[in-house]
Amino acid sequence: MKTLKLEVGKTYRNRKGEEVKIVEKDGGMGAYPCKGSNGERYTENGGFAYTTETPDDLIEEVGSTRHTFDIPDGVKKITVSQVGNKIVIEMVPDTKEPKPGDVMINKDRSVYIFKGVVDDYNHEHFAWLGISGRLAINTNTMCNPGRPATPEEAQPLWDALKKAGKRWNPETMQVEEIPEFDRIRELMEVIERYLKYREE
Numbered sequence: 001m002k003t004l005k006l007e008v009g010k011t012y013r014n015r016k017g018e019e020v021k022i023v024e025k026d027g028g029m030g031a032y033p034c035k036g037s038n039g040e041r042y043t044e045n046g047g048f049a050y051t052t053e054t055p056d057d058l059i060e061e062v063g064s065t066r067h068t069f070d071i072p073d074g075v076k077k078i079t080v081s082q083v084g085n086k087i088v089i090e091m092v093p094d095t096k097e098p099k100p101g102d103v104m105i106n107k108d109r110s111v112y113i114f115k116g117v118v119d120d121y122n123h124e125h126f127a128w129l130g131i132s133g134r135l136a137i138n139t140n141t142m143c144n145p146g147r148p149a150t151p152e153e154a155q156p157l158w159d160a161l162k163k164a165g166k167r168w169n170p171e172t173m174q175v176e177e178i179p180e181f182d183r184i185r186e187l188m189e190v191i192e193r194y195l196k197y198r199e200e
Contacts, residue, residue, distance in 0.1 A: 004046040004058060006034045012046060012058035017082070019062055072150075101126075101170050103154040106146030111157040113168060113175075118142055127168065127175050129157045135164060137175050 006012065011021045020036040031050050032041035036058075042048060046058030069089075071078065077092040098104060102114045104123070112125035122142040129135050161167055166175050 004061065006042060006044055006046055006058065008034075011062040013060050013062050014048075014058050015053075015055045017086070020058060098123075098148065101173055103149045103157065104146040105149040105153045106144040108144055110143055110146070111149055111154055112143055112146070113157070117145075121145070126173070127157065127161060127166075129160050133160070135160045137161075137164070137166060 004012065006022050006025070008022050008025050011019050013019055018038075020038050020040070022034050022042075023037050024035040026033040026035075032043055034042040034044060036042060040048065040056065042058055043050060048054045048056035048058075072091065075091045079090040079092070081088050081090075097117070098114045100115055103111065104114050105111050106123075109131040110128060112123070112128040115124040115126050118124055121144065123145045124142055125136075127135070127137045128139075128141070128143055158168075161175065162178070165178050167178050168174075169176050
């Protein structure tokens with residue numbers, strides 16, 4: 001651990017997580033030259049007692065450390081609090097009800113296009129992809145409720161639909177066949193990319 005050298009005007013944290021600002025430093029040779037905003041005196045390196053460690057020892061400078069993190073999709077609110085000498089970040093998900101056509105993922109890691117709520121334990125779906133890779137389209141089956149899926153989480157469902165020659169139409173709210181012309185065009189694009197890769 002870096003050894004502190006207390007300076008007037010700076011704020012330090014003790015082992016209990018409390019913050020103390022150094023308000024005065026005596027020029028004399030005393031063992032406790034630094035006075036804190038709490039009225040206590042400290043050694044120049046932050047010790048509260050000269051020879052033993054105590055919870056009141058100042059152990060780190062309180063700076064303006066900045067941390068950046070990504071906010072996951074579906075988070076409605078973020079709460080930041082200090083508990084002792086720890087910063088606690090709580091992310092509260094958005095609990096709004098899904099609407100038909102929303103892509104969801106549940107605790108079973110199944111991805112589905114939401115159709116409606118049956119009850120607290122079941123959702124209806126337009127299309128469903130299980131973790132095993134099984135695809136169900138326009139069936140009367142139900143699945144466990146989930147939360148909104150991220151684009152990365154939804155991608156396997158889109159891939160499975162495409163592989164089955166289907167696609168989701170959000171305007172008509174149905175899974176439909178990919179027209180033969182579109183499938184041929186996509187195949188030609190794949191062949192063209194392959195040939196171009198071989199030429200390089």
